[in-house]
Amino acid sequence: MEKHFKSYLNIIEKESNGISVSIKETVNQLIPKYIKKFSFREHITGLLLGNVQSGKTSQVFGIISSSADEGFEIFIFLTTDNTYLHKQTLARAISCFDTFTVCGEDDELRFLNSNMRKPVIVVIKKNTKVLNKWKNIISSSKFCDGRSLFIIDDEGDAASLNTKINTGAQSVINARLDSIRNIAKSSIYLQVTATPQPLLLQAVNTQWRPKFVYYFPPGKGYLGGNFFYTDPPSPCIKLTNENELDELRSDGLISEGLKASLLTFLTVSSHVMLKDELKACNFLVHPSVRIADHNAIAQKIGGCLNDLLVAVQENKMRDLLKSTWQDLNTTKKNLISFDEAYNFIIEALDKQKIKIFILNSTGSSTIECSKGINIIIGGNSLGRGVTFPSLQTVYYCRTAKIPQADTFWQHSRMFGYDRDPELIRIFIPPSLFKLFTELNNGNSALIGQITADNNSSNISLLYPPGINPTRMNVVDRGVLGMIVGGVNRFPNFPRRKNVDKIDEMLENYNENDTHIITLNGVINILEKFESESKNDWSSQAFINCIKALKTNDAEDKAFLIARRNRSISKGTGTLLSPDDRAIGDSIKNYTVLTLYRINGEAEKGWDGNPLWIPNIKLPEGKNFYRAD
Secondary structure, three states: OOHHHHHHHHHHOOOOOOHHHHHHHHHHHHHHHOOOOOOOEEOOOOOOOOOOOOOOHHHHHHHHHHHOOOOOOOOEEEEEOOOHHHHEEEEHHHHHHOOOOOOOOOOOHHHHHOOOOOOOOEEEEHHHHHHHHHHHHHHHHHHOOOEEEEEEEEOOOOOOOOOOOOOOOOOHHHHHHHHHHHOOOOEEEEEEOOOOOHHHHOOOOOOOOEEEEEEEOOOOOOOOHHOOOOOOOOOOEEEEOOOOHHHHOOOOOOHHHHHHHHHHHHHHHHHHHOOOOOOEEEEEEEOOOOHHHHHHHHHHHHHHHHHHHHHHHHHOHHHHHHHHHHHHHHOOOOOHHHHHHHHHHHHHHOOOOEEEEEEEOOOOOOOOOEEEEEEEEHHHHHHHHOOOEEEEEEOOOOOOOOEHHHHHHHHOOOOOOOOOOOOOOEEHHHHHHHHHHHHHHHHHHHHHHHOOOOHHOOOOOOEOOEEEOOHHOOOOOOOOOOOEEOOOOOOOEOOOOHHHHHHHHHHOOOOOOOOOEEEHHHHHHHOOOOOOOOOOOOHHHHHHHHHHOOOOOOOOEEEEEEEEEEEOOOOOOOOOOOOHHHHHHHHOOOEEEEEEOOOHHHHHHHOOOOEEOOOOOOOOOOOOEEEE
């Protein structure tokens, strides 16, 4: 019987983006593998991975409703400690779950009076007081006696993890979540995110490392990293000066890049509101984390709007808008005429229809951007789960000394379904465009590994130097491993194994040449090697790195050097000859696998039998992260 799932689908199918097909696929893949087989006698953790703003909430609602059909009765939906996002999620839950009792943070009486006549879902923030309150309510209700808990941790990589893991202590939110999980004798804890880096870097033996991972691809019409961050840049990318943030912090006029983005937004608004007949058009300005910057930039944008109104009166406005309209006309078919756009903008300026919102800890806690012409300015509040409909223009210049991949990727609020690919424009400096292009490559490599193998233990995170995968205070440094590209690595304590097989594999590779092989060829060779000590050299770790390269759309190419009849002492701490090291060092952008067949003389410390020893050098400019 699929009462709850069918009811949810009937509601969701009324939406116009066709996401119900994707939801059915997720449920059909995930429920039989992990929910139907749940023993109701254990605590397990899983991960639902999607792209930024690709419909994760709709997907997880499908999982909730289908899990209710499988016997789960109590669901806790955790949101970030963001009032706007919590209200957004609660409203969606109320509209989608007509066969459930839906409770918000202040609905303890509704929860208690439900008496479990219907499945219950409680939507609460990851806030210390809120979590403690609901832990006590659920525990005292005795509803979990004989029942399992199903906990959904939206943005499960944020706030939930132990920020004191390297001090031997436990952070408060992490402890609260542990206590809620342990109310019941069994539970499923489903982490949901687009940035799983810190989750995949948790120690394998902890409850915070997912035991299974399911990735759902975005639906039709989704614009994501592969649309925006291409090489060469997409026409939607407009490169600004590197120092625009410094200009915006000065007492001078508005910067050229921000002014150009504002003019673009106004022109796009005219088309969206008049020709497409949409109710809203939004512009996101993300300059930094500093509240002072948000306020100053809001004032500069307000001043620029006033200056544009003066330009209208002085008959200078047409010249300002002309190049903007021409740029949009190169990508947008049937763009609104210049005169129509011009007249619309004049009216919008004259009647003050353009609204400016500051969204941060001291600004608006909620904003109304589902209608009208809106400019939203902020920093951290513009990330993680907050959705801006009809977002067509983005100005971004936020920087960091050492950027974190997950944090910056969550800033990609331009990703989504209701963006017009022919009208959207991103204004960004070249260094940040390069950063996001590299982050997109790393994200593609991660997704490729997950789709190839849903086991989270075989995943390596791939990033260039200067980018951390996540904040390091939630990762146990004792289990974190990093393999740096461009460095030669070989086992000091190689195990004599598969000598005849390796002889056969390498019989066609002569001594004098450097040979080109495939990445799969590297994997096949590495599988034949072992070290006597796991801490010395792990062939599996390097195989995982090669798999990460493969899924990163890297060229399917590596270099192989095979040397035979070598007389080298055991434990010398060196392997390569100066000539072979020089050959390998000259190859910077590809993996180099050098194999030495050692004679294995007893007087050299070996057992008197020959063996092969591998040396691998991964491409320069790439770092690989994993947790043991």
